[in-house]
Amino acid sequence: MNDNLLRFNFGQKYLVLDTETEGLNLCHTRPWQIAWIEAVGKKIISRQERYIWWDDLKVSEEAARITGFNYEKYSSLAKSPKEILKEFLPLIKDKNTKIIGQNILGFDVYMINSWMKHAGLETDYSYVKNILDTKAIAMSIAKGVKTVDTNDLISWQYRWLNYREKGIKTSQAHLLKTYDIPHDPSKLHDALYDIEMTFQIFQKQIYDIEI
Amino acid sequence: MLAYNMIPIFKSTYSIGKSILTLDDPSKVKEGGSDSILSIAKEENLNQIVLVEDSMIGFLNAHTRCKEAGVQLIFGLRIGCVNQRTPEFLESNDTLHKIVLMGKNDAGIKALTKIYSIANKESKGLVDCNLLKQYWTYDLKLCIPFYDSFIYMNNFIGRKCVPNFGFTKPTIFIEDNDLPFDQFILEKASKYAQENNLHIEKVKSIYYKNKEDFSAWQTYKCLCNRTFGKERSLSNPNLEHCGSDTFCWESYKQYER
Numbered sequence A: 001m002n003d004n005l006l007r008f009n010f011g012q013k014y015l016v017l018d019t020e021t022e023g024l025n026l027c028h029t030r031p032w033q034i035a036w037i038e039a040v041g042k043k044i045i046s047r048q049e050r051y052i053w054w055d056d057l058k059v060s061e062e063a064a065r066i067t068g069f070n071y072e073k074y075s076s077l078a079k080s081p082k083e084i085l086k087e088f089l090p091l092i093k094d095k096n097t098k099i100i101g102q103n104i105l106g107f108d109v110y111m112i113n114s115w116m117k118h119a120g121l122e123t124d125y126s127y128v129k130n131i132l133d134t135k136a137i138a139m140s141i142a143k144g145v146k147t148v149d150t151n152d153l154i155s156w157q158y159r160w161l162n163y164r165e166k167g168i169k170t171s172q173a174h175l176l177k178t179y180d181i182p183h184d185p186s187k188l189h190d191a192l193y194d195i196e197m198t199f200q201i202f203q204k205q206i207y208d209i210e211i
Numbered sequence B: 001m002l003a004y005n006m007i008p009i010f011k012s013t014y015s016i017g018k019s020i021l022t023l024d025d026p027s028k029v030k031e032g033g034s035d036s037i038l039s040i041a042k043e044e045n046l047n048q049i050v051l052v053e054d055s056m057i058g059f060l061n062a063h064t065r066c067k068e069a070g071v072q073l074i075f076g077l078r079i080g081c082v083n084q085r086t087p088e089f090l091e092s093n094d095t096l097h098k099i100v101l102m103g104k105n106d107a108g109i110k111a112l113t114k115i116y117s118i119a120n121k122e123s124k125g126l127v128d129c130n131l132l133k134q135y136w137t138y139d140l141k142l143c144i145p146f147y148d149s150f151i152y153m154n155n156f157i158g159r160k161c162v163p164n165f166g167f168t169k170p171t172i173f174i175e176d177n178d179l180p181f182d183q184f185i186l187e188k189a190s191k192y193a194q195e196n197n198l199h200i201e202k203v204k205s206i207y208y209k210n211k212e213d214f215s216a217w218q219t220y221k222c223l224c225n226r227t228f229g230k231e232r233s234l235s236n237p238n239l240e241h242c243g244s245d246t247f248c249w250e251s252y253k254q255y256e257r
Helices: A061-067 A071-077 A081-092 A104-118 A126-130 A134-142 A150-161 A172-178 A191-208 B037-043 B059-069 B087-091 B106-122 B129-134 B150-157 B182-195 B211-224 B249-256
Strands: A013-021 A031-040 A043-051 A097-101 A131-133 B007-010 B048-053 B072-081 B097-103 B140-144 B171-174 B200-206
Touching (some): A126 A131, A126 B182, A131 A150, A134 A172, B037 B048, B037 B059, B059 B072, B150 B182, B171 B182
Parallel strands (some): B007 B048, B048 B072, B171 B200
Antiparallel strands (some): A013 A031
C-alpha cells in the first residue's frame, strides 16, 4: 500500500472553490461570486464567499435562474475585483495546497482568468498544476481506473475530462447520489453549498482511486 | 524577411469554421466588412505571408492575390494523419492527429497537391506516414502544430497516435495563447523536440485581426458548429476550451513589442 496517498495524508492542505458567473463564455464571462473552503485533511478550517463587483454585470436570465442571483444582495455585498483578488490569489498560488473543484479545469480556471484580466492583471495559470478536478476523477473511476498517472497528473485529468461515453454521468448531482451523500438539490449552484458537496465527493473519490 | 522572431501563421475563410480573415483584394475591402490577410500585409508592409489552410481549395486564390500584391506566399496544408490508412483506422478517431505540410517552392506545392488528391480520393482526406514517405521530397517541410498534434492528442485526449516520421526531420511549432494547458503542451513538445533533435519554431495562429473581433469569430464558430439539441449564443457558445482572444494579429504585434 502506498503511504503517500491523499487518503492517508491528514496534513494535506486543500482549497475547494467554485465560481458563479454571468454566463458561460470562457473568454469574456465574469464571475460575480467566488466561494472557497480551506481544509486540512478532512477538516474544514474556513468557509468564505465573496461577491465581485462589476458596474456593468449582465447575468443572463437563465444564469440568474440557475444560480439564484439576487441583485440587491449582490450590490450590497460586492467588493472590487482587485480587492478580492488580493485575498484570493495567494491562496491558489500556495504550492503546498491542492486545489479542488468540479469541472474546474474546464470552466473555473477560465473564469478566474477573465476576472484577473478584467481587473487589469496578466493571465497567470501557474497554479493549474496543483488542481484536482472531481469531474475528471469521476470519469476515470466510472471507467474502472484504479490508479492515476502520478508523473503527469494534469494531462491525465485533461484526458478524462475530454473523454465522452454515452451513459456515463459525472455531474455533481449524479456523484452525490452515487456516493449516497445527503444533500438538498435546491441548494446546488449556491457556490458555498456546492463546494461543501464537492469536498465530500472528493473525500469519497480518494478511496476509490489511488491518488 | 519578417522583422519578428515569432512567425504569424494565417488561416483564411477557406478553412471553414476556423478563420474570419478573407483573401480579398485590399482595394475591395470595405470599412466595417471582413478583414483581409492581404490588407494586413499591406498595412504592415509584410513581404511574405505564411498561410496554413485545412484544404487546397484556397491555394489558387491565395497565389493570385499574393502575386498581385507583390507578397511572397508560403503555403502549408494542415491535414489529418492516422497510423495506417486501413478501414479500421480511417473509421475511428483513435489515432487521428494533425500535421502541417509546407510547400517550400513550386515543386513542393505540386507534391502537396498530389498527396492531398490521393488522401481525398482514397482515404477520406487523411494521410498516413507511409503515404507521406512514398511522395516525400525535399521540396516539402513537415511541421507539427501546437494544438491537435499527436503530442496533444496522445497526452490530452487519450488517443494512440504512433506516427513514424523517419523519412524527414519535422519542425515543432510552439505557441502561447494564454490557455491553461499551453504550459503543459509546451513542456511535452519541447521534450519531444529535444529527444529527437528537432528544430522548434515559435508561431502564432491568426484567425482574426483584432481582439475586438473575437466575438465575430466566436459567432462564426457557433454557426459552423451547429448541432441538434445544442443552442449556442455568445453568452453560452458551447465551445470547449475557447477561452482566449489572442488568436489575432493584434496579439502577435503586442507579443513582439
